[in-house]
Amino acid sequence: MRGFLEWLGGTEGSRALLESQYAWPLIESAHVMGVALFLGTVIVGDLRLAGIGFTSIRPDEVLRRMRPFVLSGFGVMVLTGVLIFYSNPVRYYHDLFFRAKMGLIFVAVLNAFLFHRAARLGNRGGVRPGIAVSAWGAAAISLTVWALVVVAGRLIAYNWFACDIQPQPGWVNKLAGCPVTAAASP
Amino acid sequence: MEATGVGTAVRQSVWAFPILEAVHLVGLALLGAAVLAGDLRLMGLGLISASPGAVLAHCRPWLAAAVIAMAATGIPMLLSEAVKCYYATAFWVKMGTLPPALALTWAGRRRLIRQDPPGHTGATRVQGAVSVLLWLTVAAAGRWIGFSA
Secondary structure, three states: OHHHHHHHHHOHHHHHHHHOOOHHHHHHHHHHHHHHHHHHHHHHHHHHHOOOOOOOOOHHHHHHHHHHHHHHHHHHHHHHHHHHHHHOHHHHHOOHHHHHHHHHHHHHHHHHHHHHHHHHHHHOOOOOOOHHHHHHHHHHHHHHHHHHHHHHHHHOOOOOOOOOOOOOOHHHHHHHOOOOOOOOOO | OOOOHHHHHHHHOOOHHHHHHHHHHHHHHHHHHHHHHHHHHHOOOOOOOOOHHHHHHHHHHHHHHHHHHHHHHHHHHHHHOHHHHHOOHHHHHHHHHHHHHHHHHHHHHHHHHHHOOOOOOHHHHHHHHHHHHHHHHHHHHHHHHHHOO
16 A cells, blocks of 8 residues: 555656645645535535524425535545645555544445435335434534544644654554654654 | 734644634535525525525524634634734735625625515526625635745
């Protein structure tokens, strides 16, 4: 894995992107504005599912109307995110906050997938009763986990736990997968 | 401004500024929800099964909450690096586009909530589009303050 990422980071495109004066900040800004589009429209649906916003409109109607914006926003996030990762693959691979962010995204997407599957089954004939309760729970999980994704994402910018700044506590080096030699570790 | 208690405290702490930034960004997501749900409806997109006035009214408490969260996190960040902001073009672009954006989404929307027109018109489409463009400029300029030396 690390060998591949080192090769990737050494490619011409990756170096050009990292050293660019305008491309990198522009891609990063697009990633931030994508937060407003993607997470903003996710939040609209979650507020309705939780029963605390947009309450005069049916929940499935709100989700259906927001879907194209959620999906296009997700596309913007993935595209710009992959480019940012490509600009410095080894650094992000060993970043504690990046790893936390990827784990949290997995949880948030899994939550959305499980909720939609349960809702579909429920609509077909009540195979899964109690959707009203799980809708509130799914919305609460979604809002909490996506907020943590944003926080973890913003903190990637800070190198408190970077592998090349040693000594770090043992658990940091372990979680970040830092290739620490015996001589360098405290 | 930088000599104020808040400004000094944020500058001296390792964690304060990053946490303020992160919460500011979570606030941006909530602001995105309140701005987009309403402005998309004004443009004839999104929640079109309800009237524009009804959607705007639903957005209002979340808009207020988001603006309060943005100010509560943004002002301490400004106090911690007021001089840098003063010399950053991006900061002044943000301060120039923020008041009209706020006026359009707060006062401009209130007018439509009161009138409650049955559907979107050419005028509401323009209002929605101008609002989205203004807020995008506020957000992009805000991010660019961080890139300023």
